[in-house]
Amino acid sequence: MGLNCYMKFSINKSPKEIAGYTNWQKKLILMILGGSLGILGVSLICLNFGVVSIHPKEIFSLIWNSSLDKTNSLIVWQLRAPRIIMATLTGIALATVGGAFQGILRNPLADPYILGVSAGAALGACIGIALQYATGYYLASYLPLFAFLGAMLSLYLVYLSSKISYSVNSTGLLLAGVAINFLFSALITVLLALSKRELHSMIFWLMGDLSTADWKKISLITLPVIIGCLLLFFSSLDLNALSLGEEEALHLGVNTGKLRMRIFFIGSIIIATVVSFTGLIGFVGLIIPHIARLLIGPDHRVMLPASALLGAIFLILCDTLARMVISPSEIPIGAITALVGAPMFIYLLRRK
């Protein structure tokens, strides 16, 4: 088509000339290597912390040979390791989706919960807890199912309301999400007000909890999280364009309506899957993408993977703190993420 015909080049092809642009692929590979080593290192260290103290030497030998000491092997392999892996996957999911939602909404205050899916999950879980106490049936193992159905209901309602709204742009989606959030939160408040014995379980669910992590749950969330996040990474260039504005992105050939719906659906399904098992762990999805941007810039091609890695490391550390601070009791991890994250974030902002 000769589309480039009018642009004539007067500059040399030497790599130095284009050196003005940093090689983002190289940056990405180095970052993934560094981040993965970081996750591995932090995991190995955090395996050592717990109510029962096990000598690091023994832990290392248990990793290779689990038949050495039955009790300690059980603690490492059935309690600590699943929690660390669950924290890794949850951190990856929350931070990546948070970054992607901030991108489609062009709003740095967005988090994975802003588009309503979490409120739906929370309502589902609280209904499950209330039913358990009301009917006497043991429903605890079905709570994730309740939560997931609630999340899907809210996803559908947000989608419908954003379609009805006159302006099908990011504001329309944001307002629909906020409205559904308020509606579901109000229903949760009603449930909380009516509840007696079940109040404690509900509150704990609402603040997030990784203590119930096991290998079965991990096997259920691994694929949705990994595939979902990879799909989000593939929209990075389009998300970059969207930060110039709705119309500018259209001028660059990005179908913004489709992009927004695609990210909304993929992100919401990732979050629904994760929070159904972990409850609402706050702050990670809001703050980690900001930290990633401060550290390596806003280009979504590197920012989203960086968020994923940082989110994982951050949540492993927070969960270890949650287990340790008032051990043998636990602090809800949602409280730790904010207590640790907020000062860290303010420090980074000031340094910048």
Add this chain to the structure above:
Amino acid sequence: MSFHSPILTIKGVSFSYNHHREILSDINFSLSRGELLGIIGPNGSGKTTLLKVISGILKPSKGSILLLNQDLNNFSIEKIAKFISVVPQDTWVAFNFKAKEVVFMGRLPYISRLKGETLEDYRISREAMKKTHSLSLSENNIQEISGGERQRIFMAKALAQTPQLLLLDEFTSHLDLKYKYEMLNLLKKALQEEGLTIISIFHDLNLASIASDRLILLNEGRIEQIGTPQEVLNSENLQKVYGVKPILINHPDLNVPQVIM
């Protein structure tokens, strides 16, 4: 596509939001390659709406738009992006990208999402920055430079998009005299040497008069007059559309009308 066939033809185009009051009514004109068409008119006369209809963001409620003799409706927005680029009035960027990264986004329509960008894309971006005298801004954060500097970066981005038709919405509003002059020279060169075609909205009637081959004077969504600056900028038209009676003099060097209050 022969050189003399019109690059853009607008036939009986009207536009309204939800069948309310028409914002554009019965717009007709065509544009040949290498031409700079200026759009002038008072606030709310439909200038920006006309630009959005041409760039495919808004669909006309009546009439048709032909880009290279094909109906614009047959073009996907991905395809339009390879023909038309736009320098918007609002240049706010949500996240703090570096200026060179913003310019590079102009290459997006050409980048395969699977294969990624090529060296060519980087070279074109860099060349576009050179042309707009914005290379020195490369490493600056886009949220931390002035409005005029941002306009130059967005101009570079639009050129990096290697369009055949460039749409400008008030692109000089934040530029100082020096850059106004340099941008005009850059555009003239692009028109003459590279066959670019430009439609630009102007608030500054004198700049419009100097820069444009032809002018469209819009009034309440209709074309009041279309023609050379000499034909359009007369006191009768200006009084009718703007409701003031300015004094018109002839530019001593360029022989185009200039408006003084």
